[in-house]
Amino acid sequence: MTRPDAEPLWVDDEAGPVVRPYAMTRGRARPRNGFNVISLVTATRPVLPIDVGLVPEHARIIELCQQPLALAEVAAYLRLPLNTVRVLLDDLVARQLVQIAEPRPPATLPDDSVFEALIHGLREL
Amino acid sequence: MDYENSDRGDRTILPTALKILIAGGFGVGKTTLVGSVSETQPLRTEEVLSEQGIGVDDISGVETKATTTVAMDFGRISFGDDLVLYLFGTPGQDRFWFIWDELALGALGAVVLADTRRLADCFPSIDYFEGQGLPFIVAVNCFDGSRQYSLDEVKMALNLDPEVPVMLCDARKRESSKEVLISLLHHVMKGRGLTREPESVGS
Numbered sequence: 039m040t041r042p043d044a045e046p047l048w049v050d051d052e053a054g055p056v057v058r059p060y061a062m063t064r065g066r067a068r069p070r071n072g073f074n075v076i077s078l079v080t081a082t083r084p085v086l087p088i089d090v091g092l093v094p095e096h097a098r099i100i101e102l103c104q105q106p107l108a109l110a111e112v113a114a115y116l117r118l119p120l121n122t123v124r125v126l127l128d129d130l131v132a133r134q135l136v137q138i139a140e141p142r143p144p145a146t147l148p149d150d151s152v153f154e155a156l157i158h159g160l161r162e163l
Numbered sequence: 164m165d166y167e168n169s170d171r172g173d174r175t176i177l178p179t180a181l182k183i184l185i186a187g188g189f190g191v192g193k194t195t196l197v198g199s200v201s202e203t204q205p206l207r208t209e210e211v212l213s214e215q216g217i218g219v220d221d222i223s224g225v226e227t228k229a230t231t232t233v234a235m236d237f238g239r240i241s242f243g244d245d246l247v248l249y250l251f252g253t254p255g256q257d258r259f260w261f262i263w264d265e266l267a268l269g270a271l272g273a274v275v276l277a278d279t280r281r282l283a284d285c286f287p288s289i290d291y292f293e294g295q296g297l298p299f300i301v302a303v304n305c306f307d308g309s310r311q312y313s314l315d316e317v318k319m320a321l322n323l324d325p326e327v328p329v330m331l332c333d334a335r336k337r338e339s340s341k342e343v344l345i346s347l348l349h350h351v352m353k354g355r356g357l358t359r360e361p362e363s364v365g366s
Contacts, residue, residue: 056296074269075208075237076249105176106248110237114206119232121210141180144271144351150247151262151353152179153271158339159242160348 069124078106078139095126182249187276188284190335192235192304193252200340201238209234210262233259273299274343279312298351302332302343318357
């Protein structure tokens, strides 16, 4: 997967987990949302060559989420802490560039069909 | 319609996403189990906590504040286009309950992996899930030559509710890990039969 801009990814493991995420989110340490780790993120449109106001990580999320991807997967692929991704998602949701689908609480599942589908699916693996 | 806001009305059909937690002491094989049954190598995600660990949006002195990075390994199993199961290994450090709460929210249930050589390592996980009312089973991961106790002895030592299944497994083996997950799902379904909410909203 190619990045939409030419800027090299200048962070690596040695850069440490803290400074860059805070810089990327312009100092915002805490997201406004509390999205579940399995909330599904879906982009509403492809990345454009020039997206004013987006940092490269915003564009990367849009690129990754052309198909639904869980918040935890986005964080893992971007190698960013969950809360940093949540802050970035705040921005993208505000601009309607992604949609977030929160998972349904298991207690509200109407019947056992999902469980039966999981059991069947696991047996078939 | 398994999502609250699934009315996208366009091309993408959202799958139903579900998660199961894999808990237990350090080195008991949580990531091994996740990896043996997932469709890819386990992924890793992190949460960064300040020492306070609570939601204070204080950016002054961020660079010097003591922080802790808590890593979680997880895997994904897709079933067709409409069902995705995520398996999350809980962080081994028991003091990060904040992260456990986050992971447990909306989980179907949990597998507590136990090692009979260090049975006490799984006590905090069992206490936590009992406290949360999250259904769980105990799977004794059989390391080579480590099977010193019978399942009944393990059950007694853990002081478990008699309804909680205890089974043997080999977390390295896909078939065994599958059986563990299937056992958990049966256990969760059984519990639902007893406590099912009479009606669900919005479906």
